[in-house]
Amino acid sequence: MNAKKAITHNLRNYFNIFLRFFLMHGAVIVVPMKNDDVIQVQGLTKAYGKNKVLRGIDLTVQKGTMLALLGPNGAGKTTTVRILSTLLSYDEGSVQVSGHDVKAKPDEVRSVIGLTGQSAAIDEMLTGRENLIMMGRLYRLTKKSATERAQELLEQFDLVDAADRPAKTYSGGMRRRLDLAVSLIAAPPIIFLDEPTTGLDPRSRLAMWDIIKRLMAAGTTILLTTQYLEEADQLADRIVVIDGGKVIAEGTASQLKSKVGKDRLELTFKDEATHVAALQSLQKMVADSDDKEYELSVIINDTNKDVKKVLDKLDAARVPILSMTVHKPTLDDVFLSLTGKVKQKEDK
Amino acid sequence: MAVKLEFVQQPRATQALIDAWIMIKRSSTHILRNTDQLLGTFFQPIMFLVLFATVFGGSIEKALPPGVKYLDFLMAGIIVQTVAFGSTTTAIAVCNDLQKGIVDRFRSLPMNNLAVLTGHVVSDLLRNTISTLVMIVTGLVMGFRSSASLRDWLLITGILLLFTFSFSWLTAIVGIIAKSVEAVQWLTFVIIFPLTFASSAFVDPAHMPAGLRAFADNQPITQVIDAVRALILGTPIGNAGWISVGWSVAILLISIPVASILFRRKSTS
Numbered sequence: 001m002n003a004k005k006a007i008t009h010n011l012r013n014y015f016n017i018f019l020r021f022f023l024m025h026g027a028v029i030v031v032p033m034k035n036d037d038v039i040q041v042q043g044l045t046k047a048y049g050k051n052k053v054l055r056g057i058d059l060t061v062q063k064g065t066m067l068a069l070l071g072p073n074g075a076g077k078t079t080t081v082r083i084l085s086t087l088l089s090y091d092e093g094s095v096q097v098s099g100h101d102v103k104a105k106p107d108e109v110r111s112v113i114g115l116t117g118q119s120a121a122i123d124e125m126l127t128g129r130e131n132l133i134m135m136g137r138l139y140r141l142t143k144k145s146a147t148e149r150a151q152e153l154l155e156q157f158d159l160v161d162a163a164d165r166p167a168k169t170y171s172g173g174m175r176r177r178l179d180l181a182v183s184l185i186a187a188p189p190i191i192f193l194d195e196p197t198t199g200l201d202p203r204s205r206l207a208m209w210d211i212i213k214r215l216m217a218a219g220t221t222i223l224l225t226t227q228y229l230e231e232a233d234q235l236a237d238r239i240v241v242i243d244g245g246k247v248i249a250e251g252t253a254s255q256l257k258s259k260v261g262k263d264r265l266e267l268t269f270k271d272e273a274t275h276v277a278a279l280q281s282l283q284k285m286v287a288d289s290d291d292k293e294y295e296l297s298v299i300i301n302d303t304n305k306d307v308k309k310v311l312d313k314l315d316a317a318r319v320p321i322l323s324m325t326v327h328k329p330t331l332d333d334v335f336l337s338l339t340g341k342v343k344q345k346e347d348k
Numbered sequence: 349m350a351v352k353l354e355f356v357q358q359p360r361a362t363q364a365l366i367d368a369w370i371m372i373k374r375s376s377t378h379i380l381r382n383t384d385q386l387l388g389t390f391f392q393p394i395m396f397l398v399l400f401a402t403v404f405g406g407s408i409e410k411a412l413p414p415g416v417k418y419l420d421f422l423m424a425g426i427i428v429q430t431v432a433f434g435s436t437t438t439a440i441a442v443c444n445d446l447q448k449g450i451v452d453r454f455r456s457l458p459m460n461n462l463a464v465l466t467g468h469v470v471s472d473l474l475r476n477t478i479s480t481l482v483m484i485v486t487g488l489v490m491g492f493r494s495s496a497s498l499r500d501w502l503l504i505t506g507i508l509l510l511f512t513f514s515f516s517w518l519t520a521i522v523g524i525i526a527k528s529v530e531a532v533q534w535l536t537f538v539i540i541f542p543l544t545f546a547s548s549a550f551v552d553p554a555h556m557p558a559g560l561r562a563f564a565d566n567q568p569i570t571q572v573i574d575a576v577r578a579l580i581l582g583t584p585i586g587n588a589g590w591i592s593v594g595w596s597v598a599i600l601l602i603s604i605p606v607a608s609i610l611f612r613r614k615s616t617s
Contacts, residue, residue: 082452085456087452087455087615110457110458111458113456114456115452115453115456117449117452117453118449119448119449120449121448121449121450121452121453122450122453123374123450124448125382126374126377130377134370134373134374135457137366137370138367138370138454138457138458138459139355139457140355140356140357140363141353141354141355141356142354142355142356144354145352145353145355148351149351149353152350152351166381182453183453186353186355187353
C-alpha cells in the first residue's frame with residue numbers, strides 16, 4: 001500500500017469511528033436489542049476494492065439456537081464469519097455479538113466466542129494437549145483450569161490416545177476434532193463453525209455432527225456455515241441462504257422446502273414413441289418434460305389420488321412405464337431454484 | 349461440563365507479558381522439535397568457520413597487522429554473519445504462521461497479538477546463542493585465543509544479543525510481507541548476503557574499491573563486527589561500540605512498530 005492510500009485509508013477509518021459512534025448511540029435508542037438475540041447483523045457490507053463480497057447482510061441468531069449460513073463457494077459465508085469473529089473489518093452496517101460491537105469491543109467479543117475455521121488452526125509442532133493448554137491460557141484460564149479442561153476435552157473428543165503426540169501426526173478428522181476442542185477450551189457461549197465438515201470422510205463427518213449436536217444440547221449458540229444442504233437440514237434450527245453477498249432466503253428447513261413447491265411424480269419411458277404417447281394421454285397434467293431422456297413429471301397434491309389418476313390414464317392408453325419415483329422437494333431444490341433465480345435477474 | 353473454569357484477572361500490561369511468555373515457550377518448543385533445523389544450528393557454524401579459516405586464512409593473514417592470526421580476526425566476522433543469517437529463521441517462522449490458519453486462531457482470542465512475533469524473535473535469540481556458543485567452542489578447538497576479559501565478554505554478549513534481537517525484528521517484516529516461505533528464503537538472502545560480505549567480516553574494507561568501501565565502512569554489520577573484534581583482539585574499540593548499539597536501537601525503534609502494523613494489517617485483510 002503506498003503512503004497516499006494509507007493516509008486516505010486512515011482518514012476514512014477515523015471518519016468511520018466518528019460515524020459509528022453517532023450511529024451506534026442512535027441505534028441503541030431507536031432499536032433496543034432483544035435480549036435473546038445474541039448475534040445481530042444489520043446491513044453488513046464488505047468490499048475488496050470494486051469486488052463487493054457482502055452487499056447488505058441481515059441476520060440474527062437467538063440464544064441457544066443454531067443458524068446455518070448456507071451458500072455456494074464465494075457466497076460470502078467465510079467473510080461473514082470472519083467479520084463476526086473480529087478477524088476482519090467491514091465497511092457498513094452494524095455487527096453485535098453478545099451485545100458488544102465487534103469493532104468497538106473486539107476483546108469483549110473474543111472472550112465469549114470460539115471459532116473453528118476451514119483449515120484446522122492448530123499448532124502442528126505441539127501435541128494435542130499442549131495446543132489445548134496453550135489456547136486455554138491465552139483465553140485467560142488459570143493453569144489448573146486449562147490443564148483439567150484440556151483432559152476433559154481430549155476424553156470427549158476421543159483424542160486421549162493421541163494427546164501427547166505432535167498434531168502433525170494426526171489424521172484429517174483428528175485435526176478437525178482437535179481444532180473444535182481448542183475453540184471450546186474456555187467453554188464460550190457462542191461458537192462459529194466455518195464449514196466444519198468440508199473435506200471430511202463420511203465417518204468423520206458423522207462424528208463431527210454428533211459433537212455439534214451435543215454442543216447444541218448443552219445450550220451453546222452456534223453459527224455454522226456449510227455448502228451441504230443435508231448438514232443444514234440435519235442440524236440447524238434456522239437457515240439463511242446467501243448467494244452473491246446477499247441473503248436470498250431464510251426460515252426453517254421445512255419453510256424453505258415449502259417455498260419450492262409441491263411433490264412431483266417423475267416418470268421415465270423406454271423410447272420416443274411411448275414418451276410421446278404418455279404426453280398425449282396426460283396432456284395438461286405434465287409439468288415438465290425431457291424429450292431426450294424420455295422423462296416427464298407431474299405435480300401432485302394428494303399422493304394417493306394423483307398417482308392413481310396418472311397410472312389410470314397411462315393404463316388406459318396402454319403406455320408402459322420404465323420407472324417412476326415420487327420426488328419430495330429437498331433443500332437442494334430450494335438452493336438451486338433460489339440461486340438460479342438470482343443469477344437470471346442479474347443477467348437481465 | 350464437569351470442570352469448573354477459573355479465569356485470571358490481571359492488568360492489561362501483565363497479561364501482555366504472560367501472552368509473550370506463552371508464545372516464547374511455543375516458539376522455543378518448535379525449535380527444539382524441529383530436528384533438521386537444530387542440526388543446522390550445530391553444523392552450519394562449524395562448517396563456515398572451518399571453510400573460511402582454512403580457505404582464506406593463508407592468503408588474508410599476510411594483509412593483517414603482524415602478529416594477528418586470521419582465525420582470531422575472522423571470529424568476530426563469522427559470529428556476526430552467523431547470527432545475521434540465523435535471524436532469518438524469524439522470518440520463516442512468521443511466514444509459516446501466516447500461511448497456516450494459526451494466526452486466525454490467535455487473533456480470535458482475547459490475547460495480545462504482538463506476542464506471536466515476540467515469541468519467534470525471542471526464541472530465535474535462543475537458537476542464535478546456541479549457534480554462537482558452538483562456533484566459539486569450534487574456534488577454541490582450532491586454536492582461537494582471545495585476550496578479552498570477563499567484562500569484555502559480557503560487552504560482546506550484550507552487543508551481539510541486541511544486534512540479533514534487532515535483526516530478527518527486521519526479518520520478521522520480511523516474513524510478513526513475503527507471500528511464501530520460498531520468497532522469504534531468497535529475500536532474506538539478497539538482503540543479508542551483501543550486507544555480510546560487503547563488510548569487515550572476512551577482509552579489511554581498506555582494500556575494497558572506493559564506493560564499496562564507503563558502504564562497507566558505514567553499514568551496521570561492519571560496526572557490530574568492528575566492536576566485537578576490538579574486544580576480542582584487545583585493540584582500541586573507538587566509536588564502534590556506541591555506533592553498533594545505536595544502529596541496533598534504531599533498527600528496533602523502526603522495525604517493531606512497522607512489523608506490528610504490517611502484521612495486524614496482513615492478518616485482517
